[in-house]
Amino acid sequence: MDGMNAAGGSLDLFGGAPREVAPGAVHVPGWLDTAAQRDLVALCREWASGPAGMRRHRMPRGGLMSVRMAALGWYWEPYRYSRTLPDGSPVRPFPDLLGRLAREGVAAAYGSPPAPGSPPYDVALVNFYDAEAKMGMHQDRDERADAPVVSLSLGDTCVFRFGNTETRTRPYTDVELASGDLFVFGGPSRLAYHGVPRTRPGTAPPGIGLEAGRLNITVRASGLPGAEG
Template sequence: MRGGRREPAPGAVLLPGWLDLDAQLRLVAACREWARPPAGLHEVRMPTGGMMSVRMVSLGLHWYPYGYRRFAEDGAPVKPFPPELGLLARRAVVEAYGGGAGGGSEVGAGGGGGSGVGADGSVGEAGGAQVAGAAAYEPDIAIVNHYPHGAKMGLHQDRDERVDAPVVSLSLGDSCVFRLGNTETRTRPWTDLELRSGDLLVFGGPARFAYHGVVRTLPGTADPALGLVGRLNITVRQSGLER
């Protein structure tokens, strides 16, 4: 793990280098499979008519501005949420909020055994009893964003879910400047973080509904071994929606 744990805001935890290179390679390969049609990587048109500069693919449920549905832009059923990604996200919550000393999963983190996660993948009391939704964290959806060179994302809140469980964010490829703001407005105060490939950011509790976005990516900063142009970001969430 590169560097040390940081808590840029109450409820927000950054664990640099949480994913080792092998884990990053596995996730990049998985993202390429998820990106294939049908229900693959696509551009997103906002209600204002503009197009987002990132492209995305959804797992579990399809995200659109501003909600979720079962079918993707091409009319195909959305790809299922991978159980191994859910296990990885539950381990991430344990790492962020206590009870674990490593990640570890088929696709996931390098490191230790992730104590605090039960045999069924559930997060125990050590895995965040003081953070809303952490102890009973059951992720069921994910959004994979691809940032080509020059792409960014404006400050926004993740409010389309029906629960306040934490959001797990994994970075792959090029570094970016990530802006973590406050819960009331898109204006200051905010904190700018450099997120690098392999970094884990979890935001829950007081930071769950903070405005956040990507100010810019830093082209050419990815490990060439990843074979990746631009940046991939995987956010894993608990929707609270009935199926």
């Protein structure tokens, strides 16, 4: 399967054997090769450059997220999407590249691509974790579509905690996501709680253009009015 890089060429995808972590939740190690990771890191830098840049959102109870985030297609802030940034300017468009990678990621994880007529992938969140950043257990439930969430990891390895749909606590499974890994969750696991309790500084591979920290790209189908196929 081929994705497309910024210049319109192919992104080489390979990956190890898919491993089901929970029903509908699949980890595919090493799905992106070094060149593909390098292209995505460069694109993340471009996407993070503006207009909104990377932001640390404040939660409704006042806490400040330790993860920095940029949005594409739709602007996300706890807990809603909008088409404009807080200053009224438009959100960066959703890249066709990420839509293609999301569909190919679903095919790699599940053995078949999304069914014809499935909601289009139209939003991506680019998260940057420094050595101290973490993400608390949460559900991705601001979307109106139930299409699988597609997650791509770049840079430092993280501990990804994948739980259940009922509670933030046990049972959960800790999975190490390394640079280039793919994680897809949908179906009965679409609303599972998940989070990142820690990263492992110094584990980013050489040659991808990210010497420290972790980038995570999560691609989703919003199902919101105005979503384009």
